[in-house]
Amino acid sequence: MQPLLCPEAIRDRLTRSYRSRHREWLGGNGTWPLVLALGAPTEADAQQHGELIRTWIAAWQSWQGDGEVVSAERRWRTLGRQSLPERLVLRRPEDVAAWAGESNRWRVATQRYELFVGRWPVLAPGLSRHFDFLADSVDSDIECLEVMLAWLDAHPHSGLYPRQLPVPGLHTKWLERNRSVIFDMMLRLRPEDRQESDFFQLCGLRQPPPLMRLRVLDAHLRGQLGGLSDITAPIADLASIPIRPTHVYIVENLQTGLAFPDVPGSVVLMRMGYAVDALAQLPWVAGAVCNYWGDIDTHGFAILNRARAYLSGLRSILMDEQTLLSHRAFWVKEDAQHSGVELPNLSEPEYALYRALKEQRWGLDVRFEQERIAWSIVTDAIAY
Numbered sequence: 001m002q003p004l005l006c007p008e009a010i011r012d013r014l015t016r017s018y019r020s021r022h023r024e025w026l027g028g029n030g031t032w033p034l035v036l037a038l039g040a041p042t043e044a045d046a047q048q049h050g051e052l053i054r055t056w057i058a059a060w061q062s063w064q065g066d067g068e069v070v071s072a073e074r075r076w077r078t079l080g081r082q083s084l085p086e087r088l089v090l091r092r093p094e095d096v097a098a099w100a101g102e103s104n105r106w107r108v109a110t111q112r113y114e115l116f117v118g119r120w121p122v123l124a125p126g127l128s129r130h131f132d133f134l135a136d137s138v139d140s141d142i143e144c145l146e147v148m149l150a151w152l153d154a155h156p157h158s159g160l161y162p163r164q165l166p167v168p169g170l171h172t173k174w175l176e177r178n179r180s181v182i183f184d185m186m187l188r189l190r191p192e193d194r195q196e197s198d199f200f201q202l203c204g205l206r207q208p209p210p211l212m213r214l215r216v217l218d219a220h221l222r223g224q225l226g227g228l229s230d231i232t233a234p235i236a237d238l239a240s241i242p243i244r245p246t247h248v249y250i251v252e253n254l255q256t257g258l259a260f261p262d263v264p265g266s267v268v269l270m271r272m273g274y275a276v277d278a279l280a281q282l283p284w285v286a287g288a289v290c291n292y293w294g295d296i297d298t299h300g301f302a303i304l305n306r307a308r309a310y311l312s313g314l315r316s317i318l319m320d321e322q323t324l325l326s327h328r329a330f331w332v333k334e335d336a337q338h339s340g341v342e343l344p345n346l347s348e349p350e351y352a353l354y355r356a357l358k359e360q361r362w363g364l365d366v367r368f369e370q371e372r373i374a375w376s377i378v379t380d381a382i383a384y
Helices: 007-026 043-048 050-061 093-099 103-119 121-136 139-154 172-177 179-189 199-203 219-223 235-239 254-259 273-281 298-308 321-325 348-358 375-382
Strands: 034-037 068-076 080-090 211-216 230-234 247-251 266-270 289-293
Touching: 007 034, 007 093, 007 103, 007 121, 050 080, 080 093, 093 103, 103 121, 103 139, 121 179, 139 179, 172 179, 179 199, 211 235, 211 254, 230 235, 235 273, 247 254, 254 266, 273 298, 289 298, 298 348, 321 348
Parallel strands: 247 266, 247 289
Antiparallel strands: 034 080, 068 080, 211 230, 211 266
């Protein structure tokens, strides 16, 4: 017998369809009406599975919901005339949203989509990808975004810092949280800048200078800086300081850098992440022996690979298989692995360990954070 789809089975199917296609539907795509066949039992099926078919018919007869159930008349030789539910017709995306329990989110997203597209029609092609933002943001966030877009559209080259914008509700955390949405919208509003990849350039804003944190681990070097030992400053300022360290340590995590003891002729740079390309702007780094110490995870090796593009002689410390396997009790899970396959600036052992992590050789998304290493082991590793 052909499967008979009851309302719950249809709900499951429509929920899956909604989850996979609601963004394209919001953008006006999709073919409507959507028609779903409910099943087509024969007279032989009814004679053999009468109770099952009666239950199925009753379920659709008592059903109340969105869409239209279309029935078909059947004239069976033995059982006589029958009215059987044949198909469900859904004429609009909101009908599917109702089946998926998403009526309110769909309504809110649609209203806000129409708000922005009505004011800036050029936003239509890409706005639907931000369905979750449209559906889930509080009203004040939507109002803030609308005012900000209008102001940026009217002042394409203001040169202001973001916090200077006359936009009620705008603050740094809001901007960071919604940056990708703003960026996509501004790309549509400024098609002449379609290749622009810098958020601040695209919006005509001034970017706050990136800061770098440096600890000076040598008393003589500190004396050259008026006794300063812990400095956070714009990169351009750090590039001009009058020191010439013999050794530079670059560590991924702040607390690791803070824990460093005094080391003759040395400094430590902390928590740079993927901004390690800034190393090329520090002239006093090029003449030093440089060491990188990051977490043993895929992003740690990706940062090392990036840094080595600017410092070809950069050495890694405590980023090897033995260190990883001897600290198994301290492993945690990496949130999301680095997507790269080839990291050409890694050494053979480094790349082999990177591939092993990517291939889940020792478990799912293994990560070992550098702070967990006993400092006695670190002391031996940084000795020279």
